Amino acid sequence: MAPVVHGSLDEARAAIARLSRGRTIIPARQRLHVDSVTRGAWRELLKGPALRITVLQIAINFTFAWGYWGLQTWLPTLLQQRGLSLPQSYSFIAISALCMFPGYMVASYLTGKLGRKKVMVTFVGLSAVAGYGFANAQTIDMLHFCNFALAFFSLGAWGVWDTWIAELYSTRLRTIGYSWAALAQRLANIAAPTIIGMLVAQGTSFNVTTTFINLFLVATVLLALFVPETEGKDLD
Structure with missing residues (x-):
């Protein structure tokens, strides 16, 4: 144990x-300490229990970023395939973006009640349902509704997932593990x-x-079922 700075x-x-x-409240007479932690190596991510994680x-x-950015990047063009003009498409996207804020807040609240895993699986699952409705919408109103739901649930799930990733690793592997997560996202963002x-x-x-694109959200749900819950557990 080493004393704090x-x-x-x-x-x-x-x-x-x-x-x-x-x-x-920490009494003034009580000193605070932190564990001495050595830097982890990337090879340790591929050994023992860390390999599965x-x-x-x-x-x-990779699948979550693909499912999200694969749609969002080409959304203006895809909407034009459904008969919207370019200005209408951008207005559509701007309004949809507002749904991310309540999505984040609701997901944050529910995580404290239900845990990361239940909220993540549920929100991504509902994103996939909304994505299916978006792909098969027969009216502009249904197209709007499904895309609003997609923005709400997918961004809420991202907020949970970005927190959950870091908790899956021990302290010495947390930063390097998160860097691999970011790399997978960037590769998906390119591909x-x-x-x-x-x-x-x-x-x-369009359909x-x-x-x-939506199949990648379905894959995300199935994969998330195998990730261990960390809500309420002590981190290493």
Whole structure:
């Protein structure tokens, strides 16, 4: 055990009191300590229990980012396939973006009640349902409703997932594990718009293109079922 940096004890006590909303008060006579942690190596992500977590989180980050950005990147063009003008498409997207804020807030509230796993699986599952409705909408009103629901649930799920990733690893592997998560997302962010752009250029129908994108959300739900819950558990 190593003491915290000299001179920061008062600040640490104040931070703990503030973050706990006054529920945790550290007496002045009690010293605070942190464990001495060595830096982890990326090879450790592929050994023992960490291997399963690494494979799962990389797969989820890739499929989830594909399902989200594959649609969002080409949404103006896809909406024009359904008869909207370019200005109408951008207005549609701007209004949909407002749904992310209540999505984040509702997901945050429910996570404290139900845990990360239930909220993540439910929100991504409902995103997939909304994506199916979006792909098969027969009216502009239904197209709006499904895309609003898609924005609400997918962004709410992202808020939960970004927190959950970090909790899956021990302290020494947390940063490097998260970096692999970010890498998987970036690879999907490159691949998805490229592949979807090829489908659009080939004249693939709106229904087929959006259904293909939606399959990645379905894959995300199935993968998330195997990730361990961390809500209420002590982190290593």
